[in-house]
Amino acid sequence: MIFLITLFVISCGKKEQNDLIGNWKLIESYWNDGGGNSGWTPRTDDITFTFKQNGTFSSTSNFLSSGNMNCNGTYSFSDDDIISTSYICDTTHFERSYRFQFENGNLLLYPFPNYCDEGCADKYVRR
Numbered sequence: 001m002i003f004l005i006t007l008f009v010i011s012c013g014k015k016e017q018n019d020l021i022g023n024w025k026l027i028e029s030y031w032n033d034g035g036g037n038s039g040w041t042p043r044t045d046d047i048t049f050t051f052k053q054n055g056t057f058s059s060t061s062n063f064l065s066s067g068n069m070n071c072n073g074t075y076s077f078s079d080d081d082i083i084s085t086s087y088i089c090d091t092t093h094f095e096r097s098y099r100f101q102f103e104n105g106n107l108l109l110y111p112f113p114n115y116c117d118e119g120c121a122d123k124y125v126r127r
Contacts, residue, residue, distance in 0.1 A: 016102065017077055024049045024107050024124035026061070032118030040123065049124065051075065062089040082112055
């Protein structure tokens with residue numbers, strides 16, 4: 001019985017990790033100004049991410065910028081819900097980690113550890 005429960009937990013984590021594979025477009029960002037104003041704000045910039053099965057990804061942003069950039073790098077899972085990235089945007093190297101989850105088919109990315117005093121996140125839709 002314990003074996004079956006362990007197998008179920010492991011396979012659930014792998015399924016979520018496999019769900020990350022594909023093309024994603026930023027649709028909303030969550031912010032909080034520290035003064036009681038918070039919420040999801042629609043995004044109109046064309047920020048996309050493509051996560052590939054082989055552990056590489058490409059994007060048009062560095063996770064923090066709304067400017068058009070050419071970014072390429074690698075990703076790995078340091079935990080069932082933590083993705084670690086190493087990538088270059090134009091000529092600048094970045095290494096960052098994010099907690100990820102899926103909600104209603106959308107991908108949510110939260111900085112990990114969270115560097116936003118009041119919380120922040122980005123929401124992506126599969127393209």
